[in-house]
Amino acid sequence: MTDSFGTDTATGRVSAFLRSPGARALASLAVIVLLGLIFNADGAFFKWGTHRDMLRQVSVYGILACGMTLVIITSGIDLSVGSLLGFTAVIFSLLSIRWGWSPWLAIPATFVVGTACGVASGALIARFTIQPFIATLAMMVFARGMAKFVSGGQKISTAVQQADGSYQYVEVPPVFDFINSTILGGNLTVVTLLFFLCVIVSFIILAKLRWGRYLYAIGGNEEASRLSGVPVAAVKVFAYGMCGLFCALAGICQAAQELQGDPEAGMAYELSAIAIVVIGGTSLRGGRGGIWLTLLGTVIIGYLEKVLSINAVGEESRLMLTGVIIILAVLFQKRRG
């Protein structure tokens, strides 16, 4: 029966934690790290370099997953993040490599493009009540088309084709080198740092700001939120807009890592981003979840890939195993209460 307040004991809190999605995600992570410790590929798993590379490889996905988390908490979905990554990677390369813009202009301009696309999806969803799946599916196709249109179907790289068909090479803009570099004595890449920054920004939004609370409220019960005076349409536009902004940052990182703007970049990344959020334990039904879960999900996927690749598991087996493990992780998450 119900008691009066303040009867939750320490043991109660511990058992509540053990049943929480966070504890379950931690357990999944522990299992995968344990596998890494056992199948350590002759000690490769014990070197910090392996872990640093894992973080670098997973950072772009992680940045997309941060935006995806905000959207999924409102019980929405954003299928356009992969295409937006490709589109903004092309835009950023075009501005910095072709047109030689300073990064101080090129980066904000790319952010504006990404955010505008997200806001457009959000507006379709909020104002015209189009289902998020459909609206962002359309944006996914549209942004991919825009990427190909803007780039002329070519990769935007430092090799510029001349009128006579020969190639002339321009210099790599310093900002590309910077994003690709490592800091802290080579122990952490800038891309990973940017990912952590996104996690912190998302945490502040979700846990510290009024509009973050509104994201949860809308995901939990949209009509109750509306009748409580929550500006539902504006909050949704905000969520998709933030997601677009994170896509633009991911696009910039992707361009810097590949030293080019590839209009085909980010194919099927939306699926990885959704998988990361779900493995972390954020509910696709909305109203529940958080950014720490997404951080855990990112690292789980990262270690999974890493353990398989250092043990030279072939790509075909790796894909099949990843599929199986996503299902196992989600089944594990579902068993609550």
Add this chain to the structure above:
Amino acid sequence: MAENISKKSESSSKAANLLSMEGIGKSFSGVQVLADVCFDLNAAEVHILAGENGAGKSTLIKILAGVYDDYQGEIRLGGKPVRFKSPQEAHRHGISVIYQEISLVGTLSVAENIFLGRETTRAAGWLDTAGQRQQARRLLAELGLEIDISQPVEQFPVSVQQMIEIAKALSFDSRVIVMDEPTSTLSEPEVEKLFSIIGVLKRRGCGIIYISHKMEEIYGIADRITVLRDGCRVGCAQSSELAREELIRWMVGREISQQFPARSGRVGTVLLEVENFFLQDEEDPSRFVIGDVSFKVREGEIVGLAGLQGSGNSELLHGLFGACGSLASGEISLEGEPFRVRSPGESIRRGVAFLTNDRKANGYVPEMSVTHNITLAALKKFSPGGWLNPAAETISSRARADSLRLKAASLDQEMATLSGGNQQKVILARWLETGPRLLLLDEPTRGVDVAVKHEIYELMNRWTEQGCAILLITSEMPELLAMADRILVMCRGRLTEVFDRGEATQEKILKAAMGD
């Protein structure tokens, strides 16, 4: 079937008993919610299960229905011990539960719903559609319901959907039918209809377990009454031998002097003035859900809005609150200033609060904590510059929770884990947090137990003494007559009659509500 109505429930071994449950106990994560409860049911009997919210009624029913299979005690069906592992198994043994929420598939037809999951087939697995329809039509005719069974269920009003559920239960040849507050969404004539169907079921030898909070209903149909309190059985008696006062005492464990507190009735200046209010239909803007309604509400006044289902009284509150946006039009003034109905946010700023009649659908956010639910509508107050101030949220919500005597293990508890009455208190707390002058209350005591009902009445009195005004909708006549200072009666979107306190009677209101 034998007429063997035993006074005591201990006579469970007798063959006439359809069902007996003995020594039933159940605990959730270490908390005992039912302890040593006995309950039995005879053929051709309506046995009321009464008790406050959280008394354990739903848990007992869920054990019977096979939802929970880890319980102590024994269930005997027709003398034979049974232990159901799943709702399907309970169903096969002739136990049907009709829950408060309709559990039909809205897009499927009436006939398809009745036979869902056990479709009859002809050779080669083809659906026997014609046979099913014929059987469905026969079942519904027995209940005196003539509807087009090829129509999707969602096209029918809730009351008809409930009848369809009952028909579905009959199609299983269920001997034990459980109804969990079946009338909470029904209008008066529909309730009559349901009761006549219960009569039919009794004549067929079914036993009916009926959960209700409404006194009139309980004494209208009960043969026997069992009361639970805090997970224990308080008593069981023939309804003719149990006085109302005694029943209430059993339920709450203390005397409630009067069912309704006295209204002081000091009325001030006009707070809300509505002139020529119209509300367009969302689907068909050329139609009006509400046409040309004008009225005034004064400070300290409770104005009741009576009307049958479809009268538009609930829509009127939605429209006034801005929940329908620009579909609402009319000249409204609030505290002497013109008030343009635009959005819920604008209405909240102007001091209007709106408690809806469906907590689950649009009242609370189930995943969020009690605290976050309390502060939701007034969150700006707790987040200067957009940054949340959790300490201030905790202090305020604790004060609200204490003053409303909220029962919760912790204010960080998820809303979905509270009982109905406590959820209602949280939603009330949310609206109080916005500092309202005008409260729009749509069924504030729906699905709430006697003690909490009484508390809500007292709160309404307190608020009006502080100068607030209340527009009240309630489907319980005694509540309306006792609490409202004036009663506006609506019928098909129009105001048909206005009664002052004392002038109104149940008959007069019903007459006006039926457009007579």
